[in-house]
Amino acid sequence: xxxxxxxxxxxxxxxxxxxxxxxxxxxxxxxxxxxxxxxxxxxxxxxxxxxxxxxxxxxxxxxxxxxxxxxxxxxxxxxxxxxxxxxxxxxxxxxxxxxxxxxxxxxxxxxxxxxxxxxxxxxxxxxxxxxxxxxxxxxxxxxxxxxxxxxxxxxxxxxxxxxxxxxxxxxxxxxxxxxxxxxxxxxxxxxxxxxxxxxxxxxxxxxxxxxxxxxx
Numbered sequence: 001x002x003x004x005x006x007x008x009x010x011x012x013x014x015x016x017x018x019x020x021x022x023x024x025x026x027x028x029x030x031x032x033x034x035x036x037x038x039x040x041x042x043x044x045x046x047x048x049x050x051x052x053x054x055x056x057x058x059x060x061x062x063x064x065x066x067x068x069x070x071x072x073x074x075x076x077x078x079x080x081x082x083x084x085x086x087x088x089x090x091x092x093x094x095x096x097x098x099x100x101x102x103x104x105x106x107x108x109x110x111x112x113x114x115x116x117x118x119x120x121x122x123x124x125x126x127x128x129x130x131x132x133x134x135x136x137x138x139x140x141x142x143x144x145x146x147x148x149x150x151x152x153x154x155x156x157x158x159x160x161x162x163x164x165x166x167x168x169x170x171x172x173x174x175x176x177x178x179x180x181x182x183x184x185x186x187x188x189x190x191x192x193x194x195x196x197x198x199x200x201x202x203x204x205x206x207x208x209x210x211x212x213x214x215x216x
Contacts, residue, residue, distance in 0.1 A: 010186045011040045014120065014149075019047055021180070023145040023213060026050045028115030029090040031143070033057070033106075033134055034122030038065030041098070042072050050095040054114075062100045069098050081105060090114060109139060117143035121209070123171075124150035125162045135174055146176060146214045149184050151207040159196060159206040168210055176214035184209035 024030050026048045035041055035055035044051065055065055062081070070078055077097040079087070084101060087093045088110055101109065117140050123131055134140055154166040187209060191202040 006187070006190070008039065010120075011043055013186050014040055014147075015043045015047070017211075018044060018116075018147070021213060023147055023215075024048060024051060024116045027095060028052070029093075030054065030116045030118070031056065031114050031139055033103075033117075033119045035065055036061055038069045038098075040120075041065070042069055045069075045073060045076070045096070045098075052090055052093050052095065052097050052099065054090065054099040054101060054109075056101045056103055056106055059102050059104075062102055066098075066100055073098070084109070106137070107133065111138040111142075113142040113144060114139060115143070116145045116147060118147040120147075120149045121151075123148065124154040124166055125164065126166070127164055128166060128170075131164070131166055131170065135170070141174065141176075142216075144216050146212075148212045149209055151209055153207045156206045161206055171210075171212065178212050179215050180211070180213040182211050184211040 018024055024044070027050045029052045030044070031054040032041065033056045035057050038055065041053050041055060045053065055062065057065070066078060066080070069076070077094045079093060079097055079099045081100055081102055084099060084105070085108070087099075089112060090099075090110070093099060119134070123134065140146065148171060150171065151161075152168045154162045154164045187205060189204070191204055193200060193202050196203060
């Protein structure tokens with residue numbers, strides 16, 4: 001009698017991977033770029049209640065995540081964008097707090113090492129200039145662990161899904177050697193009805209997604 005969608009199943013899968021692979025300690029700091037409405041963060045909080053969770057996204061998505069997470073965890077400390085500058089170091093933030101950071105303020109964040117830096121799907125949708133801001137930042141480069149799930153090819157020549165020229169080669173240029181690398185299984189077998197070469201049919205995604213974890 002319960003119905004779930006693919007996004008929720010994806011969050012459950014990512015939660016299980018984060019817990020099983022121990023890429024995040026309960027009292028650590030997790031920076032996630034592209035957190036949407038906070039669905040994954042709400043799940044991780046249940047199992048790692050002391051983790052400081054930093055969410056980076058567009059203003060309207062940050063608003064969504066605050067509404068969702070403040071209702072789910074009303075007793076947690078929610079640090080709003082105007083309050084982030086009060087904490088020069090993430091570890092000085094209260095345990096178990098949620099930190100909401102607009103993408104436009106990302107470069108204002110203090111340069112420091114965090115336990116986990118993650119991005120699921122949205123790096124591959126970005127223009128190269130914005131992609132490079134994140135991938136060249138010290139937050140990413142000095143993070144103890146990174147967890148990325150993105151398309152092998154953002155815009156295949158036969159179906160320009162996103163207006164960008166990014167591919168798996170750009171992720172490997174970071175200098176971080178993968179501890180784990182494989183095909184992300186959650187959407188690998190999905191068939192969607194869409195047009196290609198003027199013909200509508202059920203098709204798989206134009207590019208598979210990779211799952212990559214690195215550590216210092």
